[in-house]
Amino acid sequence: MAGPAGRFDKLSFPENPSQALEAMMTDYGTAVLRTAHFYMGDRHLAEDASQEAFIRAYRNWSSFRGDCSVKTWLTRITVNVCRDKLGLKMASEQLMDPQLLQHAERDSAEDEALVRYSRTLILKHVAKLPPHYHEVIYFYYYMELSTREIAEATGTPEGTVRGRLHRARELLGEHLKKEGLVQ
Protein backbone atom coordinates (compact mmCIF):
# COMPACT_ATOMS: atom_id res chain seq x y z
CA MET A 1 0.00 0.00 0.00
CA ALA A 2 1.63 3.22 -1.09
CA GLY A 3 0.98 6.51 0.63
CA PRO A 4 -1.75 8.84 -0.60
CA ALA A 5 0.71 10.55 -2.93
CA GLY A 6 1.74 7.17 -4.39
CA ARG A 7 5.09 7.26 -2.62
CA PHE A 8 6.46 3.88 -1.64
CA ASP A 9 10.25 3.62 -1.58
CA LYS A 10 12.88 6.04 -0.34
CA LEU A 11 13.65 7.35 -3.83
CA SER A 12 10.14 8.70 -4.17
CA PHE A 13 10.56 10.78 -1.00
CA PRO A 14 12.57 14.02 -0.74
CA GLU A 15 16.25 13.58 0.02
CA ASN A 16 16.25 16.42 2.53
CA PRO A 17 15.41 14.99 6.00
CA SER A 18 13.08 17.85 6.97
CA GLN A 19 11.10 17.58 3.75
CA ALA A 20 11.11 13.79 4.01
CA LEU A 21 9.75 14.05 7.56
CA GLU A 22 6.84 16.18 6.37
CA ALA A 23 6.13 13.77 3.53
CA MET A 24 6.28 10.74 5.86
CA MET A 25 3.88 12.39 8.29
CA THR A 26 1.51 13.26 5.46
CA ASP A 27 1.54 9.74 4.03
CA TYR A 28 1.85 7.59 7.13
CA GLY A 29 1.03 9.77 10.14
CA THR A 30 -2.25 8.06 10.92
CA ALA A 31 -0.83 4.58 10.28
CA VAL A 32 2.04 5.24 12.71
CA LEU A 33 -0.32 6.70 15.31
CA ARG A 34 -2.69 3.75 15.07
CA THR A 35 0.12 1.20 15.24
CA ALA A 36 1.44 2.97 18.34
CA HIS A 37 -2.07 2.88 19.81
CA PHE A 38 -2.34 -0.82 18.98
CA TYR A 39 0.68 -1.47 21.21
CA MET A 40 0.28 1.20 23.87
CA GLY A 41 -3.51 0.96 24.28
CA ASP A 42 -3.78 4.65 25.13
CA ARG A 43 -4.18 7.72 22.95
CA HIS A 44 -1.73 9.94 24.81
CA LEU A 45 0.94 7.26 25.03
CA ALA A 46 0.38 6.56 21.34
CA GLU A 47 0.93 10.24 20.50
CA ASP A 48 4.17 10.26 22.50
CA ALA A 49 5.38 7.08 20.79
CA SER A 50 4.44 8.43 17.34
CA GLN A 51 6.34 11.62 18.01
CA GLU A 52 9.41 9.67 19.08
CA ALA A 53 9.12 7.38 16.06
CA PHE A 54 9.03 10.29 13.61
CA ILE A 55 11.93 12.04 15.32
CA ARG A 56 13.97 8.82 15.09
CA ALA A 57 13.00 8.52 11.42
CA TYR A 58 14.05 12.13 10.82
CA ARG A 59 17.41 11.62 12.53
CA ASN A 60 18.09 8.38 10.66
CA TRP A 61 16.70 9.38 7.26
CA SER A 62 20.14 10.00 5.71
CA SER A 63 21.47 6.62 6.88
CA PHE A 64 18.34 4.71 5.79
CA ARG A 65 19.51 2.76 2.74
CA GLY A 66 16.05 2.19 1.35
CA ASP A 67 16.36 -1.61 1.42
CA CYS A 68 12.70 -1.86 2.44
CA SER A 69 9.69 0.37 1.83
CA VAL A 70 9.37 3.56 3.84
CA LYS A 71 6.17 2.19 5.33
CA THR A 72 7.93 -0.96 6.58
CA TRP A 73 10.84 1.10 7.88
CA LEU A 74 8.54 3.47 9.75
CA THR A 75 6.58 0.53 11.14
CA ARG A 76 9.82 -1.05 12.38
CA ILE A 77 10.81 2.19 14.12
CA THR A 78 7.34 2.49 15.68
CA VAL A 79 7.42 -1.11 16.93
CA ASN A 80 10.88 -0.55 18.42
CA VAL A 81 9.80 2.65 20.16
CA CYS A 82 6.76 0.88 21.64
CA ARG A 83 8.86 -2.12 22.69
CA ASP A 84 11.39 0.16 24.34
CA LYS A 85 8.57 1.81 26.27
CA LEU A 86 6.76 -1.38 27.19
CA GLY A 87 9.55 -3.92 27.56
CA LEU A 88 8.22 -7.45 27.45
CA LYS A 89 4.85 -6.43 28.87
CA MET A 90 3.49 -6.23 25.33
CA ALA A 91 4.32 -9.86 24.68
CA SER A 92 1.95 -11.03 27.37
CA GLU A 93 -0.78 -8.43 27.10
CA GLN A 94 -4.02 -9.04 25.25
CA LEU A 95 -3.54 -6.28 22.66
CA MET A 96 -7.13 -6.44 21.51
CA ASP A 97 -8.66 -7.11 24.89
CA PRO A 98 -12.14 -5.54 25.08
CA GLN A 99 -11.17 -4.16 28.47
CA LEU A 100 -8.60 -2.02 26.68
CA LEU A 101 -11.16 -0.51 24.34
CA GLN A 102 -12.03 3.17 24.56
CA HIS A 103 -9.66 3.96 27.42
CA ALA A 104 -10.51 7.60 27.48
CA GLU A 105 -14.21 7.04 27.73
CA ARG A 106 -15.19 4.94 30.71
CA ASP A 107 -18.72 4.63 32.14
CA SER A 108 -21.68 4.49 29.74
CA ALA A 109 -19.58 5.00 26.63
CA GLU A 110 -17.56 1.96 27.65
CA ASP A 111 -20.69 -0.12 28.00
CA GLU A 112 -21.82 0.99 24.60
CA ALA A 113 -18.43 0.08 23.13
CA LEU A 114 -18.63 -3.38 24.69
CA VAL A 115 -22.07 -3.91 23.20
CA ARG A 116 -20.80 -2.92 19.79
CA TYR A 117 -17.77 -5.12 20.34
CA SER A 118 -19.98 -8.11 21.12
CA ARG A 119 -21.73 -7.59 17.79
CA THR A 120 -18.55 -7.60 15.71
CA LEU A 121 -18.00 -10.48 13.33
CA ILE A 122 -14.21 -10.70 13.36
CA LEU A 123 -12.73 -8.56 16.12
CA LYS A 124 -14.33 -10.45 19.03
CA HIS A 125 -12.91 -13.72 17.68
CA VAL A 126 -9.46 -12.21 17.09
CA ALA A 127 -9.48 -11.00 20.70
CA LYS A 128 -10.03 -14.58 21.87
CA LEU A 129 -6.85 -15.78 20.15
CA PRO A 130 -3.59 -15.96 22.12
CA PRO A 131 -1.87 -12.51 22.22
CA HIS A 132 1.03 -13.41 19.94
CA TYR A 133 -1.43 -13.85 17.06
CA HIS A 134 -2.83 -10.32 17.43
CA GLU A 135 0.30 -8.67 16.09
CA VAL A 136 0.47 -10.71 12.92
CA ILE A 137 -3.28 -10.33 12.27
CA TYR A 138 -3.13 -6.58 12.79
CA PHE A 139 -0.20 -6.12 10.43
CA TYR A 140 -1.48 -8.53 7.79
CA TYR A 141 -5.16 -7.65 7.66
CA TYR A 142 -5.23 -4.07 8.89
CA MET A 143 -1.88 -2.63 7.78
CA GLU A 144 -1.80 -4.82 4.66
CA LEU A 145 1.84 -5.81 5.12
CA SER A 146 3.18 -8.98 3.53
CA THR A 147 4.63 -11.70 5.76
CA ARG A 148 8.10 -10.58 4.73
CA GLU A 149 7.34 -6.99 5.65
CA ILE A 150 5.88 -8.10 8.98
CA ALA A 151 9.07 -10.05 9.65
CA GLU A 152 11.17 -6.97 8.86
CA ALA A 153 8.97 -4.65 10.89
CA THR A 154 8.77 -6.80 14.00
CA GLY A 155 12.18 -8.45 13.90
CA THR A 156 10.54 -11.87 13.81
CA PRO A 157 11.77 -14.62 11.48
CA GLU A 158 9.56 -14.79 8.38
CA GLY A 159 8.93 -18.49 8.96
CA THR A 160 7.55 -17.69 12.40
CA VAL A 161 5.30 -14.98 10.94
CA ARG A 162 3.96 -17.40 8.31
CA GLY A 163 3.38 -20.07 10.92
CA ARG A 164 1.54 -17.68 13.23
CA LEU A 165 -0.59 -16.32 10.41
CA HIS A 166 -1.49 -19.83 9.25
CA ARG A 167 -2.44 -20.94 12.75
CA ALA A 168 -4.34 -17.70 13.44
CA ARG A 169 -6.36 -18.21 10.24
CA GLU A 170 -7.15 -21.78 11.29
CA LEU A 171 -8.31 -20.70 14.75
CA LEU A 172 -10.27 -17.79 13.34
CA GLY A 173 -11.83 -20.09 10.76
CA GLU A 174 -12.97 -22.47 13.51
CA HIS A 175 -14.71 -19.61 15.34
CA LEU A 176 -16.32 -18.34 12.15
CA LYS A 177 -17.52 -21.83 11.18
CA LYS A 178 -19.16 -22.26 14.55
CA GLU A 179 -21.19 -19.15 13.87
CA GLY A 180 -21.95 -20.27 10.33
CA LEU A 181 -20.16 -17.29 8.83
CA VAL A 182 -17.97 -19.41 6.56
CA GLN A 183 -18.42 -22.86 5.06
Place this chain on the structure above:
Amino acid sequence: MNSTDHNIREYFKNEVDELLFQGLEFDDRMKNEILRHAMTNQMSSPRIERSKFDWRRLLLVSVAAAAIAVMILADDTFFGSPGEPAGGSRTLIDRVEHGANEGIGGTLNDPPTILKGEDLPGLLSATDGTTWLPATVEEAALSFGGGLMLPRAVPDGFELRQIRATGPENGTSDTLEFQYDKEGAGSFQWSAHKQEIAEPVNNDKQVDLNGTVGYIGPPDDDPDHQNTGIQLRWHVDGVQYKLRGNLLEDEALSFAEQFKAP
Protein backbone atom coordinates in the same frame (compact mmCIF):
# COMPACT_ATOMS: atom_id res chain seq x y z
CA MET B 1 -5.22 -13.99 -0.54
CA ASN B 2 -8.51 -15.77 -1.23
CA SER B 3 -12.02 -14.34 -1.07
CA THR B 4 -12.50 -15.41 2.57
CA ASP B 5 -9.32 -13.53 3.44
CA HIS B 6 -10.58 -10.48 1.56
CA ASN B 7 -13.84 -10.59 3.50
CA ILE B 8 -12.01 -11.01 6.80
CA ARG B 9 -9.82 -8.00 5.96
CA GLU B 10 -12.80 -5.85 5.03
CA TYR B 11 -14.78 -6.66 8.17
CA PHE B 12 -11.71 -6.54 10.42
CA LYS B 13 -10.64 -3.10 9.17
CA ASN B 14 -14.12 -1.66 9.60
CA GLU B 15 -14.49 -3.09 13.09
CA VAL B 16 -11.03 -1.98 14.22
CA ASP B 17 -11.58 1.52 12.81
CA GLU B 18 -14.90 1.78 14.56
CA LEU B 19 -13.99 0.32 17.94
CA LEU B 20 -10.25 0.65 18.48
CA PHE B 21 -9.27 3.67 16.40
CA GLN B 22 -12.40 5.78 16.37
CA GLY B 23 -11.40 9.41 15.78
CA LEU B 24 -7.71 8.53 15.99
CA GLU B 25 -6.25 10.67 13.22
CA PHE B 26 -2.83 12.22 12.86
CA ASP B 27 -3.63 15.93 12.82
CA ASP B 28 -1.85 19.23 12.18
CA ARG B 29 -1.27 19.79 15.89
CA MET B 30 0.81 16.60 16.13
CA LYS B 31 2.54 17.33 12.86
CA ASN B 32 3.57 20.82 13.94
CA GLU B 33 4.74 19.58 17.33
CA ILE B 34 6.97 16.96 15.71
CA LEU B 35 8.36 19.50 13.23
CA ARG B 36 9.14 21.83 16.12
CA HIS B 37 10.96 19.03 17.98
CA ALA B 38 12.85 18.06 14.84
CA MET B 39 13.98 21.64 14.24
CA THR B 40 15.02 22.02 17.89
CA ASN B 41 16.95 18.77 17.58
CA GLN B 42 18.67 20.00 14.43
CA MET B 43 19.68 23.32 15.98
CA SER B 44 20.92 21.96 19.30
CA SER B 45 22.83 18.92 18.05
CA PRO B 46 25.95 20.67 16.74
CA ARG B 47 26.33 22.62 20.00
CA ILE B 48 26.07 19.47 22.09
CA GLU B 49 28.44 17.54 19.87
CA ARG B 50 30.97 20.35 19.90
CA SER B 51 30.81 20.59 23.65
CA LYS B 52 31.32 16.84 24.07
CA PHE B 53 34.19 16.82 21.60
CA ASP B 54 36.15 19.60 23.25
CA TRP B 55 35.75 18.08 26.69
CA ARG B 56 36.81 14.63 25.60
CA ARG B 57 39.71 15.93 23.56
CA LEU B 58 40.95 17.76 26.61
CA LEU B 59 40.67 14.54 28.62
CA LEU B 60 42.52 12.54 25.95
CA VAL B 61 45.32 15.09 25.69
CA SER B 62 45.69 15.06 29.49
CA VAL B 63 45.82 11.26 29.63
CA ALA B 64 48.36 11.10 26.81
CA ALA B 65 50.53 13.83 28.40
CA ALA B 66 50.48 12.06 31.76
CA ALA B 67 51.41 8.75 30.14
CA ILE B 68 54.36 10.31 28.27
CA ALA B 69 55.53 11.99 31.48
CA VAL B 70 55.45 8.65 33.32
CA MET B 71 57.41 6.95 30.56
CA ILE B 72 60.03 9.72 30.53
CA LEU B 73 60.46 9.70 34.31
CA ALA B 74 60.66 5.91 34.42
CA ASP B 75 63.32 5.71 31.75
CA ASP B 76 66.74 6.61 33.13
CA THR B 77 68.44 6.62 29.74
CA PHE B 78 66.27 9.52 28.62
CA PHE B 79 68.33 11.68 30.96
CA GLY B 80 71.52 9.89 29.95
CA SER B 81 72.36 8.30 33.30
CA PRO B 82 76.24 8.43 33.41
CA GLY B 83 76.74 5.32 35.50
CA GLU B 84 74.76 3.03 33.24
CA PRO B 85 76.52 1.13 30.43
CA ALA B 86 75.36 2.14 26.93
CA GLY B 87 72.68 -0.31 25.76
CA GLY B 88 72.15 -1.68 29.23
CA SER B 89 68.69 -0.22 29.29
CA ARG B 90 66.29 0.31 26.41
CA THR B 91 65.82 3.76 24.96
CA LEU B 92 62.47 5.46 24.83
CA ILE B 93 62.17 4.56 21.13
CA ASP B 94 63.01 0.91 21.88
CA ARG B 95 60.33 0.80 24.53
CA VAL B 96 57.69 2.13 22.19
CA GLU B 97 58.68 -0.17 19.36
CA HIS B 98 59.26 -3.35 21.32
CA GLY B 99 58.37 -3.20 24.94
CA ALA B 100 55.30 -1.32 26.02
CA ASN B 101 53.07 -2.59 23.24
CA GLU B 102 53.90 -6.26 23.46
CA GLY B 103 51.01 -8.70 23.35
CA ILE B 104 47.70 -8.06 21.64
CA GLY B 105 48.01 -4.38 20.99
CA GLY B 106 49.02 -3.24 24.46
CA THR B 107 47.79 -4.07 27.89
CA LEU B 108 44.89 -2.22 29.47
CA ASN B 109 47.40 -0.13 31.42
CA ASP B 110 49.03 1.28 28.29
CA PRO B 111 48.10 4.72 26.99
CA PRO B 112 45.46 4.80 24.24
CA THR B 113 46.78 3.54 20.91
CA ILE B 114 45.43 4.96 17.66
CA LEU B 115 44.90 2.40 14.92
CA LYS B 116 43.35 2.37 11.47
CA GLY B 117 39.77 1.08 11.60
CA GLU B 118 40.07 -1.01 8.45
CA ASP B 119 42.98 -2.93 9.97
CA LEU B 120 40.83 -4.31 12.75
CA PRO B 121 38.55 -7.20 11.85
CA GLY B 122 35.89 -8.31 14.29
CA LEU B 123 32.59 -6.95 15.46
CA LEU B 124 33.43 -3.37 14.58
CA SER B 125 31.62 -2.74 11.33
CA ALA B 126 32.08 1.02 11.13
CA THR B 127 35.42 1.43 9.43
CA ASP B 128 34.92 5.12 8.68
CA GLY B 129 36.43 7.07 11.54
CA THR B 130 39.29 6.32 13.87
CA THR B 131 39.74 3.15 15.84
CA TRP B 132 41.76 3.32 19.03
CA LEU B 133 42.37 1.33 22.18
CA PRO B 134 41.03 2.89 25.39
CA ALA B 135 43.19 2.03 28.39
CA THR B 136 40.33 1.38 30.79
CA VAL B 137 36.64 0.51 30.79
CA GLU B 138 35.95 3.91 32.34
CA GLU B 139 37.77 5.69 29.54
CA ALA B 140 35.86 3.68 26.94
CA ALA B 141 32.54 4.45 28.62
CA LEU B 142 33.45 8.13 28.82
CA SER B 143 34.23 8.25 25.10
CA PHE B 144 30.87 6.66 24.32
CA GLY B 145 28.89 9.24 26.25
CA GLY B 146 25.74 8.42 28.18
CA GLY B 147 23.50 5.45 27.66
CA LEU B 148 26.12 2.68 27.76
CA MET B 149 25.27 -0.37 29.86
CA LEU B 150 28.11 -2.45 31.26
CA PRO B 151 28.30 -6.01 32.58
CA ARG B 152 28.53 -6.38 36.33
CA ALA B 153 30.57 -9.59 36.13
CA VAL B 154 32.20 -11.83 33.56
CA PRO B 155 31.88 -15.60 33.17
CA ASP B 156 34.20 -17.59 35.45
CA GLY B 157 37.83 -17.61 34.41
CA PHE B 158 37.49 -15.08 31.56
CA GLU B 159 39.54 -11.89 31.62
CA LEU B 160 39.20 -8.65 29.71
CA ARG B 161 42.00 -8.55 27.14
CA GLN B 162 41.28 -5.59 24.93
CA ILE B 163 38.92 -2.70 24.36
CA ARG B 164 38.56 -1.13 20.95
CA ALA B 165 36.70 2.05 20.17
CA THR B 166 35.65 3.55 16.87
CA GLY B 167 34.41 7.07 16.47
CA PRO B 168 34.45 10.19 14.35
CA GLU B 169 37.28 11.76 16.33
CA ASN B 170 40.06 10.49 18.56
CA GLY B 171 38.71 10.19 22.05
CA THR B 172 35.07 9.88 21.03
CA SER B 173 33.34 6.67 20.04
CA ASP B 174 30.08 5.37 18.66
CA THR B 175 31.18 1.72 18.74
CA LEU B 176 32.98 -0.13 21.50
CA GLU B 177 34.19 -3.71 21.53
CA PHE B 178 35.33 -5.62 24.61
CA GLN B 179 37.27 -8.83 24.12
CA TYR B 180 37.67 -11.50 26.79
CA ASP B 181 39.52 -14.78 26.80
CA LYS B 182 40.27 -17.74 29.03
CA GLU B 183 43.18 -20.10 28.63
CA GLY B 184 42.03 -23.27 26.94
CA ALA B 185 38.41 -22.11 26.67
CA GLY B 186 38.58 -19.67 23.78
CA SER B 187 37.27 -16.15 23.75
CA PHE B 188 34.19 -14.02 23.44
CA GLN B 189 33.49 -10.40 22.75
CA TRP B 190 30.66 -7.97 23.16
CA SER B 191 30.07 -4.71 21.40
CA ALA B 192 27.90 -1.65 21.79
CA HIS B 193 27.00 0.43 18.78
CA LYS B 194 24.93 3.60 18.74
CA GLN B 195 22.01 3.16 16.39
CA GLU B 196 18.43 4.21 16.83
CA ILE B 197 16.94 1.17 15.14
CA ALA B 198 17.52 -2.40 16.24
CA GLU B 199 19.28 -4.69 13.81
CA PRO B 200 16.85 -6.91 11.92
CA VAL B 201 17.12 -10.57 12.87
CA ASN B 202 16.69 -13.60 10.66
CA ASN B 203 15.97 -16.92 12.29
CA ASP B 204 17.32 -16.15 15.72
CA LYS B 205 15.40 -17.26 18.77
CA GLN B 206 13.73 -14.57 20.87
CA VAL B 207 14.78 -14.57 24.52
CA ASP B 208 13.94 -12.54 27.60
CA LEU B 209 16.86 -10.64 29.14
CA ASN B 210 15.27 -9.38 32.35
CA GLY B 211 12.56 -7.54 30.49
CA THR B 212 14.52 -6.73 27.34
CA VAL B 213 13.92 -8.67 24.15
CA GLY B 214 17.05 -10.45 22.89
CA TYR B 215 17.75 -12.68 19.92
CA ILE B 216 20.14 -15.60 20.06
CA GLY B 217 21.47 -17.71 17.23
CA PRO B 218 24.57 -18.54 15.21
CA PRO B 219 26.99 -15.70 14.39
CA ASP B 220 26.34 -13.69 11.21
CA ASP B 221 29.36 -15.22 9.51
CA ASP B 222 28.37 -18.78 10.50
CA PRO B 223 24.65 -18.98 9.62
CA ASP B 224 24.69 -22.77 9.35
CA HIS B 225 26.21 -23.06 12.79
CA GLN B 226 29.21 -25.08 11.64
CA ASN B 227 31.15 -23.99 14.70
CA THR B 228 30.33 -23.73 18.37
CA GLY B 229 30.08 -19.95 18.40
CA ILE B 230 26.97 -18.14 19.56
CA GLN B 231 25.60 -14.66 18.97
CA LEU B 232 23.18 -12.76 21.17
CA ARG B 233 21.76 -9.36 20.25
CA TRP B 234 19.65 -6.87 22.11
CA HIS B 235 18.80 -3.20 21.71
CA VAL B 236 18.28 -0.71 24.51
CA ASP B 237 17.80 3.06 24.32
CA GLY B 238 19.42 3.58 20.95
CA VAL B 239 22.33 1.20 21.55
CA GLN B 240 22.68 -2.13 19.76
CA TYR B 241 24.52 -4.70 21.87
CA LYS B 242 26.01 -7.84 20.40
CA LEU B 243 27.66 -10.70 22.28
CA ARG B 244 29.56 -13.29 20.30
CA GLY B 245 31.99 -16.09 20.96
CA ASN B 246 32.60 -19.43 22.57
CA LEU B 247 29.98 -19.42 25.28
CA LEU B 248 27.19 -21.80 26.13
CA GLU B 249 23.71 -20.40 25.61
CA ASP B 250 23.11 -20.25 29.38
CA GLU B 251 26.42 -18.45 29.92
CA ALA B 252 25.60 -15.92 27.20
CA LEU B 253 22.14 -15.24 28.64
CA SER B 254 23.45 -14.92 32.20
CA PHE B 255 26.17 -12.54 31.05
CA ALA B 256 23.73 -10.37 29.07
CA GLU B 257 21.16 -10.28 31.87
CA GLN B 258 23.45 -8.48 34.27
CA PHE B 259 24.19 -5.50 32.00
CA LYS B 260 23.31 -2.31 33.82
CA ALA B 261 23.84 1.41 33.46
CA PRO B 262 26.97 2.49 35.38
